[in-house]
Amino acid sequence: MNRTRIAVVGIAAAFALLAAGLAGATTSSHAKGSHVSALKGTITFDGIWTSTSGQKQFQDVINLFNKTYPNVQVKYKPVGDNLPTVLATAIAGGKPPDMADIAQPGTVAQFAKQGKLKSIAYARSTIAANFAPAWLSLGTYSGKLYALPFKAANKSIVWYNVPAFKNAGVQAPKTFAQLLADAKTIKSSGTPAYSIGGADGWTLTDMFENIYLRTFGAAKYNLLGAHKIKWTDPSVKTALTTMGKILGDTSNIAGGTSGALQYGFNDSVTNAFASPAKAAMVFEADFVGGVITSSTKAKANTGFNTFTWPSITPGPDAGAVEIAGDLFVAFNDTPAIEAFVKFLATAPAAEAWAKQGGFGTGNKNVPASIYPDAITRTNEAPISTAKSVVFDMSDQQPPSFGATASQGEWGLFQDFLKTPSDVAGIQKKLEAAAAAAYKKGK
Amino acid sequence: MTAGGITAEPPVAAAPPPAAGPGRLGKYGTGAIFLGPALFLLGVWMVYPAVYTIVRSFFGEHGFIGTWVGIDNYKTLFTTSTLLTAIKNNAIWVAVVPALVTAIGLIFAVLTERVRWAVAFKTVVFLPMAISAFATGVTWRIMYQQDPGLGAVNALGKTISGVFSPAGVLSQASPSTPGLQTTSSGALVLKTATHPGGIVLLGLTGIAPDQVPKSAVQAVTPPPKPGDVVGTVWRDFKPGGGKVGVVEKQELGLPGVTVELRDAAGKTVQSTTSKPDGSFDFSKVSQGTYHAAIGAQTFAKPFGGYAWLGPNLIVPSLLIAYIWIWAGFAMVVIGAGLAAMPRDVLEAARTDGATEWQTFRRVTIPLLMPVLSVVFVTMIINVLKVFDIVYALAPQSEYAKANVIALAMYFTAFQGGGNFGVGSAIAVFLFILVVPVLALNIRRFRRDM
Numbered sequence: 019m020n021r022t023r024i025a026v027v028g029i030a031a032a033f034a035l036l037a038a039g040l041a042g043a044t045t046s047s048h049a050k051g052s053h054v055s056a057l058k059g060t061i062t063f064d065g066i067w068t069s070t071s072g073q074k075q076f077q078d079v080i081n082l083f084n085k086t087y088p089n090v091q092v093k094y095k096p097v098g099d100n101l102p103t104v105l106a107t108a109i110a111g112g113k114p115p116d117m118a119d120i121a122q123p124g125t126v127a128q129f130a131k132q133g134k135l136k137s138i139a140y141a142r143s144t145i146a147a148n149f150a151p152a153w154l155s156l157g158t159y160s161g162k163l164y165a166l167p168f169k170a171a172n173k174s175i176v177w178y179n180v181p182a183f184k185n186a187g188v189q190a191p192k193t194f195a196q197l198l199a200d201a202k203t204i205k206s207s208g209t210p211a212y213s214i215g216g217a218d219g220w221t222l223t224d225m226f227e228n229i230y231l232r233t234f235g236a237a238k239y240n241l242l243g244a245h246k247i248k249w250t251d252p253s254v255k256t257a258l259t260t261m262g263k264i265l266g267d268t269s270n271i272a273g274g275t276s277g278a279l280q281y282g283f284n285d286s287v288t289n290a291f292a293s294p295a296k297a298a299m300v301f302e303a304d305f306v307g308g309v310i311t312s313s314t315k316a317k318a319n320t321g322f323n324t325f326t327w328p329s330i331t332p333g334p335d336a337g338a339v340e341i342a343g344d345l346f347v348a349f350n351d352t353p354a355i356e357a358f359v360k361f362l363a364t365a366p367a368a369e370a371w372a373k374q375g376g377f378g379t380g381n382k383n384v385p386a387s388i389y390p391d392a393i394t395r396t397n398e399a400p401i402s403t404a405k406s407v408v409f410d411m412s413d414q415q416p417p418s419f420g421a422t423a424s425q426g427e428w429g430l431f432q433d434f435l436k437t438p439s440d441v442a443g444i445q446k447k448l449e450a451a452a453a454a455a456y457k458k459g460k
Numbered sequence: 461m462t463a464g465g466i467t468a469e470p471p472v473a474a475a476p477p478p479a480a481g482p483g484r485l486g487k488y489g490t491g492a493i494f495l496g497p498a499l500f501l502l503g504v505w506m507v508y509p510a511v512y513t514i515v516r517s518f519f520g521e522h523g524f525i526g527t528w529v530g531i532d533n534y535k536t537l538f539t540t541s542t543l544l545t546a547i548k549n550n551a552i553w554v555a556v557v558p559a560l561v562t563a564i565g566l567i568f569a570v571l572t573e574r575v576r577w578a579v580a581f582k583t584v585v586f587l588p589m590a591i592s593a594f595a596t597g598v599t600w601r602i603m604y605q606q607d608p609g610l611g612a613v614n615a616l617g618k619t620i621s622g623v624f625s626p627a628g629v630l631s632q633a634s635p636s637t638p639g640l641q642t643t644s645s646g647a648l649v650l651k652t653a654t655h656p657g658g659i660v661l662l663g664l665t666g667i668a669p670d671q672v673p674k675s676a677v678q679a680v681t682p683p684p685k686p687g688d689v690v691g692t693v694w695r696d697f698k699p700g701g702g703k704v705g706v707v708e709k710q711e712l713g714l715p716g717v718t719v720e721l722r723d724a725a726g727k728t729v730q731s732t733t734s735k736p737d738g739s740f741d742f743s744k745v746s747q748g749t750y751h752a753a754i755g756a757q758t759f760a761k762p763f764g765g766y767a768w769l770g771p772n773l774i775v776p777s778l779l780i781a782y783i784w785i786w787a788g789f790a791m792v793v794i795g796a797g798l799a800a801m802p803r804d805v806l807e808a809a810r811t812d813g814a815t816e817w818q819t820f821r822r823v824t825i826p827l828l829m830p831v832l833s834v835v836f837v838t839m840i841i842n843v844l845k846v847f848d849i850v851y852a853l854a855p856q857s858e859y860a861k862a863n864v865i866a867l868a869m870y871f872t873a874f875q876g877g878g879n880f881g882v883g884s885a886i887a888v889f890l891f892i893l894v895v896p897v898l899a900l901n902i903r904r905f906r907r908d909m
Contacts, residue, residue, distance in 0.1 A: 103874045103875065106874075111524070112524070132522065132523070185699065187698065187699020202701075203700065206636070206665040206666060206697050206701060207665075207666075207668070207669075208665075208668030208671060208697075217856050218856060219856060279770070279857040280606060280857070294668070418879070421875075422875045423856045424542075424856060424857070424858075424871075425860075432857040
């Protein structure tokens with residue numbers, strides 16, 4: 019869930035130093051007892067959510083925690099999308115916050131390897147009681163439990179413009195072949211079928227990941243994600259060729275190839291849901307909904323709707339869900355932090371945010387009825403009920419390969435958008451970049 | 461001021477020591493108190509980071525110091541293609557921007573001396589300096605959008621091209637059957653020949669419902685007429701697609717389309733306009749084989765805009781935006797120099813019969829040389845360090861093409877896993893590039909004093 023990162027280095031570093039200075043306070047006396055008001059302490063927490071993107075909702079979660087633990091103070095600091103940079107700087111300076119929210123497992127792995135994280139093994143049984151086993155392994159790095167996947171976004175979704183589909187007389191497709199046929203019909207109806215936000219490389223990696231997952235299933239997906247399958251593998255060739263059927267249909271993409279390379283994620287959403295529509299569908303995650311409601315006039319059901327990423331190869335993994343998520347990690351270990359982490363793994367903590375929308379969770383004890391509307395329910399419920407769940411592949415990579423503008427995956431998939439016919443060439447470059455990133459990581 | 465240049469104030473003579481002063485120690489003590497804060501801040505914010513960066517550039521990627529790697533980081537710097545692009549781009553920036561900014565500033569400064577409303581003009585040209593480079597980048601990024609509906613630059617292009625080559629009424633349309641072929645001129649010609657008494661069907665798709673003329677009604681295939689060629693041109697699409705090449709229910713005729721009848725040689729013998737149901741009729745056609753066609757002007761594409769932010773134009777686009785910011789600065793500084801120039805020399809030149817151009821070329825420019833070089837050198841330093849406008853203006857997909865040294869440093873050090881070693885090496889390299897220019901500047905300041 020990487021968005022545009024806008025920040026100036028100096029300011030970010032200065033704030034990090036400031037935060038580090040303020041983060042001195044830790045738990046005071048901790049009397050061993052069952053009475054929860056006896057637990058006192060302060061927890062500093064750095065997160066990406068700002069006042070416009072979820073800080074209030076997370077504060078509601080904290081407030082609920084304080085009902086049980088009135089004397090633990092959680093100091094949330096909205097850092098914004100630049101969080102990994104700020105954290106890396108704070109760690110280099112030796113003063114990280116007590117806890118943080120990291121969207122990239124690759125970054126968590128990096129911090130874990132550097133020995134900066136504290137294991138949250140104390141919460142293992144609570145997590146196991148609330149989440150399917152796959153989620154525990156998502157938070158486990160080299161055998162130790164480090165992260166709690168508190169919030170998750172469903173990435174196996176396609177959003178479509180309802181009037182555009184109606185004009186073309188097509189229904190939400192169930193299979194990929196049907197999707198391609200529908201796209202052709204939509205084009206004949208006078209609207210380009212695809213809206214692609216190619217200026218943001220991660221929208222392209224997400225599309226590739228869904229295609230790979232739908233073609234080869236979760237097990238192979240995870241092998242590629244761990245670089246145990248090489249990018250020069252025939253399976254990657256198949257998936258890229260499939261992707262080329264969309265990217266190569268240039269007259270069916272809003273703005274053509276050069277337009278798609280200039281439109282960012284937000285543009286791709288507004289293009290598809292503006293009136294008159296410039297395109298009929300967007301391949302992106304559940305958070306598209308927030309952009310539609312805040313920057314277009316389209317209304318749920320009559321203006322926009324979603325369908326599950328259509329299946330490519332039928333099989334046991336056909337309903338697998340790709341997620342992106344917020345992983346909570348601890349840089350410190352105090353009784354207050356332990357209590358907070360355990361609380362966050364429970365259903366009430368997730369429900370406090372889920373009922374307000376813009377939130378999905380793998381917590382199986384959260385009932386689907388908690389989600390505020392039908393579209394949200396269809397999008398979020400599969401996260402906890404799907405048979406297999408995989409994490410965003412590019413987020414799992416070493417960041418220099420999987421999460422850097424114009425480099426590694428993001429840059430190379432943009433090159434692929436420019437020349438979708440050059441499958442072999444892109445495979446070679448991807449493998450070279452991945453090999454370099456994994457070698458450096460050692 | 462000497463020779464019209466901008467120089468530092470001459471040093472103020474030191475105040476005499478107090479009569480019954482506390483002696484040497486007290487004198488140094490006072491000095492220390494006054495210098496202390498400045499030295500402390502310089503040390504913390506300038507000296508320490510600079511030394512740390514230089515040391516850090518010889519160590520590995522992670523941590524406060526990392527492991528010793530010698531000059532490996534510098535090797536990486538000169539062997540990685542994205543970093544080489546950054547260095548190449550910086551060279552382009554240095555070659556183009558300082559010269560153009562100085563030249564444009566000089567022209568503006570000289571011209572504003574001679575126009576009314578000079579203050580208003582100067583204010584407008586100087587205004588971009590008051591906007592942060594980041595905001596400028598965002599603004600120009602919007603202005604450069606390829607879609608003429610979004611970007612001001614291409615909107616201007618569209619307005620101009622609209623006058624000379626107006627867009628066709630059905631610019632989006634494409635043929636629905638392979639039988640209808642696009643010729644090199646952009647016209648659509650029906651492959652199958654027709655004869656008097658024949659029917660021609662010209663199906664088009666790719667037309668959005670709101671682009672179909674309001675007067676359109678259900679399309680109709682006209683009955684054949686002896687001696688005439690009849691036919692229909694219609695939107696060959698209904699929800700779900702329908703059968704291509706067949707006029708069906710719910711498919712609308714396309715009124716107002718100019719249809720041509722061409723003979724075997726390709727010459728247009730008749731042309732007519734379709735009715736609301738899309739039908740048309742070429743009457744009294746003499747015997748022979750003919751082809752029905754729709755003229756190219758119907759499908760003329762509107763001006764699609766240049767990809768200012770695309771891989772080929774991104775660097776020039778950035779240069780233009782940057783020059784737009786700094787031309788005002790150059791104008792104001794050169795204007796100040798111009799105002800301080802001794803008028804009698806100009807008068808003398810004119811009295812001696814020099815033309816305006818000769819006065820400008822032989823008198824004004826040499827006298828202004830110190831100011832011009834200050835602007836030029838300042839711009840070289842600015843351009844070497846350029847960062848924010850590239851970061852804000854270039855779309856992510858073109859960062860690799862638009863890369864400059866400072867941006868490469870940011871991405872290497874603070875993004876993508878944070879390689880502080882190579883990042884520091886880039887910073888040191890940039891510092892080394894700036895040093896000679898700085899030295900030049902400082903030396904001139906000294907000389908001017």
